[in-house]
Amino acid sequence: MAMKQTEEFRREAVRIALSSGLSRTRVAADLGIGKSTLSHWISQYRSTDLTVPEASTDLIRENERLRLENRVLREEREILKKATQFFASQKT
Template identity: 40%
Template sequence: MRKSKYSKEFKDSTVQLILNDGESVVKVAKDLGLNTKTLYHWVTIYKKAHNIPIRDINSSSKESDNEELKRLRRENKILKQERDILKKAAAYFAKETL
Protein backbone atom coordinates (compact mmCIF):
# COMPACT_ATOMS: atom_id res chain seq x y z
CA MET A 1 0.00 0.00 0.00
CA ARG A 2 1.27 3.44 -0.93
CA LYS A 3 1.60 6.11 1.73
CA SER A 4 0.00 9.43 0.78
CA LYS A 5 2.35 12.40 0.56
CA TYR A 6 -0.43 14.70 1.82
CA SER A 7 -1.74 14.66 5.37
CA LYS A 8 -5.42 14.15 6.17
CA GLU A 9 -5.52 17.70 7.56
CA PHE A 10 -4.17 19.12 4.30
CA LYS A 11 -6.68 17.15 2.24
CA ASP A 12 -9.59 18.16 4.49
CA SER A 13 -8.66 21.84 4.48
CA THR A 14 -8.25 21.77 0.71
CA VAL A 15 -11.69 20.18 0.31
CA GLN A 16 -13.11 22.80 2.68
CA LEU A 17 -11.95 25.55 0.29
CA ILE A 18 -14.12 23.96 -2.36
CA LEU A 19 -17.16 23.08 -0.28
CA ASN A 20 -17.37 26.05 2.09
CA ASP A 21 -15.64 28.89 0.26
CA GLY A 22 -17.08 28.13 -3.18
CA GLU A 23 -13.69 27.82 -4.86
CA SER A 24 -13.62 25.70 -8.02
CA VAL A 25 -11.75 22.40 -8.04
CA VAL A 26 -9.78 23.50 -11.09
CA LYS A 27 -8.69 26.79 -9.45
CA VAL A 28 -7.68 25.16 -6.16
CA ALA A 29 -5.80 22.40 -7.99
CA LYS A 30 -3.94 24.99 -10.08
CA ASP A 31 -3.16 27.21 -7.08
CA LEU A 32 -1.80 24.28 -5.04
CA GLY A 33 -0.10 22.47 -7.91
CA LEU A 34 -2.35 19.42 -7.58
CA ASN A 35 -3.82 17.13 -10.18
CA THR A 36 -7.49 18.00 -10.80
CA LYS A 37 -8.53 14.32 -10.80
CA THR A 38 -6.81 13.83 -7.45
CA LEU A 39 -8.67 16.77 -5.97
CA TYR A 40 -12.02 15.54 -7.32
CA HIS A 41 -11.20 12.19 -5.70
CA TRP A 42 -10.49 13.88 -2.34
CA VAL A 43 -13.81 15.74 -2.53
CA THR A 44 -15.70 12.51 -3.29
CA ILE A 45 -14.04 10.65 -0.41
CA TYR A 46 -14.74 13.56 1.96
CA LYS A 47 -18.37 13.75 0.93
CA LYS A 48 -18.85 10.01 1.39
CA ALA A 49 -17.18 10.11 4.82
CA HIS A 50 -19.40 13.00 5.96
CA ASN A 51 -22.64 11.81 4.31
CA ILE A 52 -22.80 14.79 1.96
CA PRO A 53 -24.81 14.10 -1.22
CA ILE A 54 -22.66 13.64 -4.29
CA ARG A 55 -24.17 15.09 -7.43
CA ASP A 56 -23.91 13.28 -10.73
CA ILE A 57 -21.60 15.50 -12.76
CA ASN A 58 -23.09 14.46 -16.12
CA SER A 59 -26.77 15.14 -15.41
CA SER A 60 -26.99 17.87 -12.79
CA SER A 61 -24.22 20.05 -14.14
CA LYS A 62 -26.11 20.44 -17.42
CA GLU A 63 -29.19 21.47 -15.52
CA SER A 64 -27.33 23.87 -13.26
CA ASP A 65 -25.50 25.33 -16.27
CA ASN A 66 -28.85 26.08 -17.91
CA GLU A 67 -30.17 27.61 -14.69
CA GLU A 68 -27.04 29.72 -14.34
CA LEU A 69 -27.34 30.87 -17.96
CA LYS A 70 -30.96 31.95 -17.38
CA ARG A 71 -29.97 33.77 -14.19
CA LEU A 72 -27.08 35.55 -15.91
CA ARG A 73 -29.29 36.61 -18.82
CA ARG A 74 -31.85 38.09 -16.42
CA GLU A 75 -29.09 39.86 -14.51
CA ASN A 76 -27.58 41.17 -17.74
CA LYS A 77 -30.96 42.57 -18.83
CA ILE A 78 -31.40 44.38 -15.50
CA LEU A 79 -27.86 45.78 -15.62
CA LYS A 80 -28.41 47.10 -19.13
CA GLN A 81 -31.61 48.83 -18.00
CA GLU A 82 -29.80 50.38 -15.03
CA ARG A 83 -26.98 51.55 -17.30
CA ASP A 84 -29.43 53.18 -19.70
CA ILE A 85 -31.16 54.98 -16.83
CA LEU A 86 -27.81 56.26 -15.53
CA LYS A 87 -26.85 57.47 -19.01
CA LYS A 88 -30.09 59.45 -19.28
CA ALA A 89 -29.65 60.88 -15.79
CA ALA A 90 -26.07 61.92 -16.56
CA ALA A 91 -27.19 63.63 -19.77
CA TYR A 92 -29.99 65.42 -17.93
CA PHE A 93 -27.69 66.73 -15.19
CA ALA A 94 -25.03 67.69 -17.72
CA LYS A 95 -27.59 69.89 -19.53
CA GLU A 96 -28.57 71.60 -16.27
CA THR A 97 -25.01 72.57 -15.42
CA LEU A 98 -24.37 74.28 -18.78
Template identity: 40%
Template sequence: MSNNRYPEEFKIEAVRQITDKGYSVADVSRRLDVSVHSLYAWVKKYGPEAEKHAAQTEEQAELKRLRKELQRVTEERDILKKAAAYFAKQSD
Protein backbone atom coordinates (compact mmCIF):
# COMPACT_ATOMS: atom_id res chain seq x y z
CA MET A 1 0.00 0.00 0.00
CA SER A 2 1.27 3.45 -0.83
CA ASN A 3 1.48 6.33 1.59
CA ASN A 4 -0.30 8.91 -0.61
CA ARG A 5 -2.64 11.76 0.16
CA TYR A 6 -5.83 11.30 -1.79
CA PRO A 7 -8.12 14.06 -3.05
CA GLU A 8 -11.55 14.31 -1.45
CA GLU A 9 -13.28 13.33 -4.71
CA PHE A 10 -11.28 10.08 -4.79
CA LYS A 11 -12.32 9.28 -1.23
CA ILE A 12 -15.98 10.03 -1.92
CA GLU A 13 -15.94 7.82 -5.01
CA ALA A 14 -14.31 4.98 -3.05
CA VAL A 15 -17.03 5.28 -0.39
CA ARG A 16 -19.69 5.31 -3.12
CA GLN A 17 -18.36 2.02 -4.46
CA ILE A 18 -18.80 0.49 -1.02
CA THR A 19 -22.13 2.01 -0.02
CA ASP A 20 -23.98 2.45 -3.31
CA LYS A 21 -22.54 -0.22 -5.58
CA GLY A 22 -22.19 -2.88 -2.89
CA TYR A 23 -18.52 -3.77 -3.31
CA SER A 24 -16.77 -5.10 -0.24
CA VAL A 25 -14.24 -2.94 1.60
CA ALA A 26 -11.53 -5.54 0.95
CA ASP A 27 -12.28 -5.58 -2.77
CA VAL A 28 -12.18 -1.78 -3.09
CA SER A 29 -9.02 -1.72 -0.98
CA ARG A 30 -7.25 -4.10 -3.37
CA ARG A 31 -8.47 -2.39 -6.54
CA LEU A 32 -7.59 1.15 -5.41
CA ASP A 33 -4.46 0.20 -3.48
CA VAL A 34 -5.78 1.84 -0.30
CA SER A 35 -5.63 0.38 3.19
CA VAL A 36 -8.77 -1.14 4.63
CA HIS A 37 -8.36 1.10 7.67
CA SER A 38 -8.39 4.21 5.47
CA LEU A 39 -11.52 3.03 3.68
CA TYR A 40 -13.38 2.46 6.94
CA ALA A 41 -12.35 5.96 8.08
CA TRP A 42 -13.58 7.41 4.79
CA VAL A 43 -16.89 5.57 5.05
CA LYS A 44 -17.31 7.00 8.53
CA LYS A 45 -16.50 10.51 7.29
CA TYR A 46 -18.24 10.53 3.88
CA GLY A 47 -20.74 7.68 4.15
CA PRO A 48 -24.50 7.82 4.58
CA GLU A 49 -24.23 8.17 8.38
CA ALA A 50 -21.50 10.84 8.31
CA GLU A 51 -23.79 13.50 9.80
CA LYS A 52 -24.64 11.18 12.69
CA HIS A 53 -20.95 10.56 13.42
CA ALA A 54 -20.16 14.27 13.18
CA ALA A 55 -22.96 15.10 15.62
CA GLN A 56 -21.72 12.45 18.05
CA THR A 57 -18.19 13.83 17.83
CA GLU A 58 -19.44 17.35 18.53
CA GLU A 59 -21.50 16.11 21.47
CA GLN A 60 -18.51 14.24 22.88
CA ALA A 61 -16.32 17.35 22.60
CA GLU A 62 -18.97 19.46 24.34
CA LEU A 63 -19.36 16.85 27.08
CA LYS A 64 -15.60 16.78 27.63
CA ARG A 65 -15.48 20.58 27.82
CA LEU A 66 -18.35 20.68 30.30
CA ARG A 67 -16.78 18.02 32.52
CA LYS A 68 -13.53 19.96 32.61
CA GLU A 69 -15.37 23.17 33.46
CA LEU A 70 -17.33 21.39 36.20
CA GLN A 71 -14.09 20.10 37.72
CA ARG A 72 -12.59 23.62 37.70
CA VAL A 73 -15.69 25.20 39.24
CA THR A 74 -15.88 22.48 41.92
CA GLU A 75 -12.24 23.09 42.85
CA GLU A 76 -12.88 26.84 43.05
CA ARG A 77 -15.90 26.25 45.28
CA ASP A 78 -13.88 24.03 47.62
CA ILE A 79 -11.15 26.65 47.89
CA LEU A 80 -13.71 29.35 48.66
CA LYS A 81 -15.32 27.18 51.35
CA LYS A 82 -11.94 26.68 53.02
CA ALA A 83 -11.17 30.40 52.78
CA ALA A 84 -14.55 31.31 54.31
CA ALA A 85 -13.98 28.87 57.18
CA TYR A 86 -10.47 30.27 57.73
CA PHE A 87 -11.64 33.88 57.84
CA ALA A 88 -14.60 32.99 60.08
CA LYS A 89 -12.11 31.47 62.54
CA GLN A 90 -9.90 34.56 62.35
CA SER A 91 -12.77 36.95 63.18
CA ASP A 92 -13.59 35.12 66.45
Protein backbone atom coordinates (compact mmCIF):
# COMPACT_ATOMS: atom_id res chain seq x y z
CA MET A 1 0.00 0.00 0.00
CA ALA A 2 1.49 3.35 -1.06
CA MET A 3 1.89 5.93 1.63
CA LYS A 4 1.06 9.57 0.91
CA GLN A 5 4.27 11.57 1.36
CA THR A 6 4.27 14.95 3.08
CA GLU A 7 5.05 18.11 1.16
CA GLU A 8 8.24 18.50 3.19
CA PHE A 9 9.36 14.97 2.25
CA ARG A 10 8.69 15.68 -1.43
CA ARG A 11 10.65 18.93 -1.36
CA GLU A 12 13.57 17.27 0.42
CA ALA A 13 13.55 14.37 -2.07
CA VAL A 14 13.68 16.84 -4.97
CA ARG A 15 16.44 18.84 -3.31
CA ILE A 16 18.51 15.69 -2.77
CA ALA A 17 17.92 14.50 -6.33
CA LEU A 18 18.97 17.84 -7.80
CA SER A 19 21.94 18.59 -5.59
CA SER A 20 23.44 15.32 -4.32
CA GLY A 21 25.17 14.18 -7.47
CA LEU A 22 23.56 10.75 -7.07
CA SER A 23 21.46 9.17 -9.79
CA ARG A 24 17.70 9.52 -9.56
CA THR A 25 17.45 5.75 -9.41
CA ARG A 26 19.74 5.69 -6.35
CA VAL A 27 17.97 8.61 -4.62
CA ALA A 28 14.56 7.02 -5.20
CA ALA A 29 15.75 3.65 -3.89
CA ASP A 30 17.37 5.27 -0.84
CA LEU A 31 14.14 7.11 -0.05
CA GLY A 32 11.92 4.09 -0.70
CA ILE A 33 9.99 5.66 -3.57
CA GLY A 34 9.72 4.85 -7.26
CA LYS A 35 11.98 6.55 -9.78
CA SER A 36 8.94 7.69 -11.78
CA THR A 37 7.46 9.24 -8.63
CA LEU A 38 10.68 11.15 -7.98
CA SER A 39 10.84 12.30 -11.61
CA HIS A 40 7.25 13.48 -11.38
CA TRP A 41 7.98 15.47 -8.22
CA ILE A 42 11.04 17.03 -9.85
CA SER A 43 9.03 18.14 -12.87
CA GLN A 44 6.33 19.56 -10.56
CA TYR A 45 8.81 21.52 -8.47
CA ARG A 46 10.78 22.79 -11.45
CA SER A 47 7.67 24.66 -12.51
CA THR A 48 7.65 26.37 -9.11
CA ASP A 49 10.44 28.43 -7.62
CA LEU A 50 12.50 25.76 -5.87
CA THR A 51 15.90 27.37 -5.63
CA VAL A 52 18.85 26.27 -3.56
CA PRO A 53 19.79 28.94 -1.00
CA GLU A 54 23.18 30.52 -1.66
CA ALA A 55 24.65 29.11 1.56
CA SER A 56 23.77 25.65 0.28
CA THR A 57 25.90 26.22 -2.82
CA ASP A 58 29.04 26.09 -0.67
CA LEU A 59 27.80 22.88 0.93
CA ILE A 60 27.11 21.36 -2.48
CA ARG A 61 30.65 22.21 -3.63
CA GLU A 62 32.09 20.80 -0.41
CA ASN A 63 30.06 17.59 -0.83
CA GLU A 64 31.36 17.21 -4.39
CA ARG A 65 34.94 17.72 -3.19
CA LEU A 66 34.49 15.17 -0.39
CA ARG A 67 32.90 12.64 -2.76
CA LEU A 68 35.92 12.92 -5.04
CA GLU A 69 38.31 12.61 -2.09
CA ASN A 70 36.44 9.52 -0.85
CA ARG A 71 36.65 7.92 -4.28
CA VAL A 72 40.42 8.53 -4.43
CA LEU A 73 40.88 7.14 -0.91
CA ARG A 74 38.84 4.02 -1.73
CA GLU A 75 40.96 3.43 -4.84
CA GLU A 76 44.17 3.88 -2.83
CA ARG A 77 42.90 1.46 -0.18
CA GLU A 78 42.15 -1.17 -2.83
CA ILE A 79 45.66 -0.78 -4.26
CA LEU A 80 47.19 -1.19 -0.80
CA LYS A 81 45.06 -4.27 -0.09
CA LYS A 82 46.20 -5.88 -3.34
CA ALA A 83 49.82 -5.02 -2.63
CA THR A 84 49.56 -6.51 0.88
CA GLN A 85 48.06 -9.70 -0.52
CA PHE A 86 50.75 -9.91 -3.18
CA PHE A 87 53.62 -9.48 -0.73
CA ALA A 88 52.05 -11.89 1.75
CA SER A 89 51.89 -14.53 -0.98
CA GLN A 90 55.61 -14.00 -1.78
CA LYS A 91 56.76 -14.97 1.74
CA THR A 92 56.50 -18.71 1.08
